[in-house]
Amino acid sequence: MKKSIPFEVFRYAMIALALVVALIPIAWMASMAFKPVGEWSATGADLTWWPKHPTLFNFNFIFGQSDTSLIVALEKTAAKPILASLLSSIFGTLIAISAGTAAAYGLSRFGAGKNLPLALIQLRIFPPMAVMIPVMIMWAFLRLNDTWFGLALVYGIVTLPFAFWLMKTFFDDMPREIEEAALVEGCSRWRVFTRITLPMMRAPLASAALFVFIMNWSDYLIALLLTSREWVTIPVYMASLSSSMTGQLYGAKAALGLIAAIPPLVLGIAIQKHLVRGLTFGALKQ
Amino acid sequence: MSGASLQPDSAKQAASLGFKLTLPAQLLVLFIAVFPTLMQIYISLTDWSPLSGANWWMAYGFWNNFANYFDLLQDGRFWGALRRTGLVMLVCVPAEFLLGLALATLFVDEFRGKKIFYSILLMPMMVVPAVAGYMFYMLFQSTGPINHILSTLTGSTVSIAWLSDTTYAMIAVMIADIWQWTPLMFLILLAGLAGVPEDQIKAATLLGASARQRFITIVIPRMKTIMIIALSIRLIENFKIFDTLYIMTGGGPGTATETISVYFYKVTTQDLIWGYVAALALFILVVLSVVAVYAMKRLALAIEVAA
Numbered sequence: 279m280k281k282s283i284p285f286e287v288f289r290y291a292m293i294a295l296a297l298v299v300a301l302i303p304i305a306w307m308a309s310m311a312f313k314p315v316g317e318w319s320a321t322g323a324d325l326t327w328w329p330k331h332p333t334l335f336n337f338n339f340i341f342g343q344s345d346t347s348l349i350v351a352l353e354k355t356a357a358k359p360i361l362a363s364l365l366s367s368i369f370g371t372l373i374a375i376s377a378g379t380a381a382a383y384g385l386s387r388f389g390a391g392k393n394l395p396l397a398l399i400q401l402r403i404f405p406p407m408a409v410m411i412p413v414m415i416m417w418a419f420l421r422l423n424d425t426w427f428g429l430a431l432v433y434g435i436v437t438l439p440f441a442f443w444l445m446k447t448f449f450d451d452m453p454r455e456i457e458e459a460a461l462v463e464g465c466s467r468w469r470v471f472t473r474i475t476l477p478m479m480r481a482p483l484a485s486a487a488l489f490v491f492i493m494n495w496s497d498y499l500i501a502l503l504l505t506s507r508e509w510v511t512i513p514v515y516m517a518s519l520s521s522s523m524t525g526q527l528y529g530a531k532a533a534l535g536l537i538a539a540i541p542p543l544v545l546g547i548a549i550q551k552h553l554v555r556g557l558t559f560g561a562l563k564q
Numbered sequence: 565m566s567g568a569s570l571q572p573d574s575a576k577q578a579a580s581l582g583f584k585l586t587l588p589a590q591l592l593v594l595f596i597a598v599f600p601t602l603m604q605i606y607i608s609l610t611d612w613s614p615l616s617g618a619n620w621w622m623a624y625g626f627w628n629n630f631a632n633y634f635d636l637l638q639d640g641r642f643w644g645a646l647r648r649t650g651l652v653m654l655v656c657v658p659a660e661f662l663l664g665l666a667l668a669t670l671f672v673d674e675f676r677g678k679k680i681f682y683s684i685l686l687m688p689m690m691v692v693p694a695v696a697g698y699m700f701y702m703l704f705q706s707t708g709p710i711n712h713i714l715s716t717l718t719g720s721t722v723s724i725a726w727l728s729d730t731t732y733a734m735i736a737v738m739i740a741d742i743w744q745w746t747p748l749m750f751l752i753l754l755a756g757l758a759g760v761p762e763d764q765i766k767a768a769t770l771l772g773a774s775a776r777q778r779f780i781t782i783v784i785p786r787m788k789t790i791m792i793i794a795l796s797i798r799l800i801e802n803f804k805i806f807d808t809l810y811i812m813t814g815g816g817p818g819t820a821t822e823t824i825s826v827y828f829y830k831v832t833t834q835d836l837i838w839g840y841v842a843a844l845a846l847f848i849l850v851v852l853s854v855v856a857v858y859a860m861k862r863l864a865l866a867i868e869v870a871a
Contacts, residue, residue, distance in 0.1 A: 289670050293681055296667060300688050303699035303743065306709055310702065321707035373592075381589035388582025396860065397593050403856045405804040407828040408845040411607065411838050412600030415620050435596045438589060467574075467581050498694035498807040499825070503832070513694035517811060528702065535695040546690035547683055554755045557748065561793050562755055 304539070310532035311336055318528040336533035340519075352519075356534055358508075359515035363538075366429040366501070366511060367494035373434025374490050378441025379483065383471060386449035387457075395446070398439035399559065406436065410503050417504060426509045429501060433494040440556055441490050447560030448482040449475075485552040492542045512538045601849075608632055608842035615836055623839070632843035642844060644819060645827035648734075652823060653802045656741045660798060661791075663742070664749025671750075672757050689747040697811030700740040701727070704812070727813055730820035737809045737821050744808065745801075749794055756790030757783070796859055803852075824848070 305327065310318070313329040313336075320326065335343075340356040384390040413432065414423075422428025456478070460470045476483070498513040505514060516534050520526045546553070554562050603620070609630065612623035636642055671682060688696070703710045704726035714722040726736045760783055768778050784791075806825040809815070815822035815830065822830075831841050 286675070289675065292667075292670055297681065297684055299743070300685055300747070302709075303696065303703055304687065304691065306703060307695075307699045319705075319707070322712075325707075325709065325712050327709075377588040377592055380585040384582040384585030388578045388585070390579070390582025391586030391590060394586060394589060394593070397597070398589075399860060400853070400856060401593065401597060403800050404849060404852060405825055405828075407804070407806070407825045407832075408848050408852075409596070409600055409604070410828075411832065411842050411845060412603040413596070414832075415603065415607075415614075415838075416600065418614075419620075432596075435592050438592060442589060461574075467577060471581075471585075492690070496692045496694075498692075498811075499829070502829075513692060513807075516694065516698065531698060532702070535692075535698050538692050539695050542690045542692060543687060546686065550683065550686070553686070554751055558752060558793055558797065562752065562790060 307532045307535050307539075310529055311536045313529050313532075315529065336529040339527075340530050340534050354515075356512070356515065356537070359510055359512050360537070362426050362429075362501075362505070362509045363495060363511040365426040366433055366509075367491055369427065369430035370433025370437065370494040371487055371491045373430065374437040374441040374494075375445075375483070375487050377434070378438050378486075378490075379445045379476075382442050382445035382449055383475065386446055394442065398442050401435075402439040402559075406500055410500075414503060422504075424505045424508050429504055429509065429511070432500055432504065433497065436497075436500065437490045437493045439559070440493060441486055443559040444486040444489065444552070444556050445479075445482070447555060448479060448486070452479070482552075485549045486556070488545045488549045489552065489556045492545055495538075495542060604842045604846055607839050608846050610839045611837075612839045613836050614838060626839065628839070632840045633847070635840065636844055636847060639844075641819060641822070641827060645822050645824045648821065649803060649805065649823040649825075651734075652738060652741065652805060653799060655738050656745070657795065657798045657802055659738075659742050660746045660749045661753075661795060663746045664751075664794075665753050667746070667750045668754040668757050671754050686747045686751060688744050689751075691744065693744065693807035694811055696740060696744050697808035700736065700743075700808065701812045704736045728817050730817055733813050733817060733821050737812055740808045740812060741802070741805060745798060749798065752790065752794040752797075753787070756787045756794075759790075760786045792862065 309327055309329055312332045312334070314331050314333045315335070317324070317326070317330060340352070342352065342355040342357075381391055381394055385392065385394060417423045417428050417432075420428075422431065452475070457470050457474060460474050461467070465473070497511070501511040501514050502517075505511065510518075512534065516531055516538070519531050519534065549556075607620060607623050609628070609632070610623040610626040611628045611631075612618070612620065612626045616623075616626060618625060667685065671678060691699070702708060705711075706723050706725045706728075710726065711722045711724055714724075724732055726732045764782050765778055768782055773781070804825055805823050806829070809821060809823060810826055810829070813821045815826040819827075828841065828844065831837060831844070
């Protein structure tokens with residue numbers, strides 16, 4: 279298409295507008311994270327987009343430093359919730375990726391488990407809220423409530439559809455010649471899978487794992503229902519950060535929000551070219 | 565799908581390995597879908613609650629002759645939540661679709677800065693939804709930045725109580741959803757637009773077709789499947805809306821922004837009437853299944869065409 283100057287101006291103006299809208303909420307939280315207590319709820323002319331007196335106080339505060347300007351002491355620091363988020367997301371990812379990769383290979387190469395594609399999409403369609411009652415009862419019975427591994431198990435199942443569909447499209451796309459040559463050489467099928475296919479799929483596996491990790495890390499509702507004291511995750515802990523004395527602990531929450539927001543933002547850029555495939559269950563490739 | 569081209573004696577091995585490889589996934593599905601569903605049906609026929617002092621398998625002691633199912637038909641709060649969820653879907657999904665499509669058309673050809681702008685525009689959907697909810701909670705405070713910006717733009721003091729007014733609260737949660745998920749539409753639709761053959765567009769341009777005509781006669785038919793996929797994905801996800809909304813308003817003021825997931829959450833954790841919640845959940849699951857089976861047939865068809 280030929281380029282006209284008015285169109286180029288229009289394009290940059292529209293993109294600039296979109297960029298501003300996309301960045302405002304993120305920028306406000308990032309700025310709040312570095313504001314001292316006095317600027318947390320500044321209004322009118324005192325409301326600034328850049329902290330007047332930038333400080334790391336909020337970060338120190340959520341990790342346990344107390345301060346005279348706030349008459350609150352945290353009952354619990356952010357360290358354990360961060361650990362809870364990490365453990366449950368990482369192990370949830372391991373469960374989803376191992377079960378999903380194995381099943382995807384079984385279907386792609388041997389035509390096993392033909393019910394899985396639809397069953398797993400269905401699993402994704404249902405709102406988690408509508409199946410949580412039995413899960414909460416089972417988890418209480420199995421003593422999995424309020425543990426990071428109980429949460430990881432649910433995460434592994436909830437993100438299994440993504441792991442399965444992503445890996446299935448990757449296996450479907452992969453040329454078979456090398457596998458078939460190895461079979462002719464006398465390798466067992468299991469050896470072909472573990473020694474030849476999986477090493478070749480290292481990069482797609484890593485992308486799928488990062489994608490699934492982001493999904494797990496982003497959860498709020500499931501952790502809200504299944505954890506209560508010991509193993510609350512970052513979002514659940516964050517929502518509890520307020521006090522009856524001072525109300526919302528804006529800066530502290532923003533600092534924690536920033537910590538929670540960074541991993542998906544960074545990892546998301548790393549797997550950008552697989553995002554479309556992952557989000558559309560492999561229907562679309564970029 | 566042909567591992568079948570190999571010798572017949574190894575076909576058995578292949579089938580056995582295929583079975584073993586798919587077994588863990590099958591067990592996980594069974595564990596989370598089949599058993600819990602049976603349990604849910606059983607509990608939904610009773611008045612059982614975790615406070616009943618009896619284990620769930622003893623729930624038959626609270627048998628209530630399908631009363632839960634009759635109750636849900638007259639549960640105004642439930643139908644209200646369903647209606648609000650529908651409203652959110654009706655406003656947000658088309659808005660996200662149109663904005664995403666408009667942005668995508670700006671990104672089809674090459675221009676300076678395309679890559680970096682693209683990455684930045686995808687950022688909202690990468691933000692943890694609960695954190696996005698908190699961002700908008702701060703922005704929409706009555707003395708917060710949004711009103712501040714509006715005041716500066718209009719030159720008069722704007723002090724809308726966004727989150728405590730029934731109408732504005734709904735608008736606020738919708739804005740947050742549109743902010744977060746327009747990038748998803750943008751991403752998918754741009755991938756689709758990139759697949760529209762350029763020579764067809766060039767040919768049409770030479771034949772004198774206007775931009776609008778080209779869009780209607782070439783781009784839309786080519787994009788149909790992708791548009792259906794993008795819309796279905798957002799409709800499915802939007803129906804579950806919880807995280808951002810719950811952090812911003814908690815479903816309030818009153819029940820003004822109470823969507824179906826928020827209502828479920830509240831009756832589950834506050835009212836603790838689990839027998840009744842199980843009935844509600846089953847009702848939703850059955851309705852969704854009917855919709856899903858129909859939608860999936862369409863979607864499977866669309867995916868086959870796209871592939």
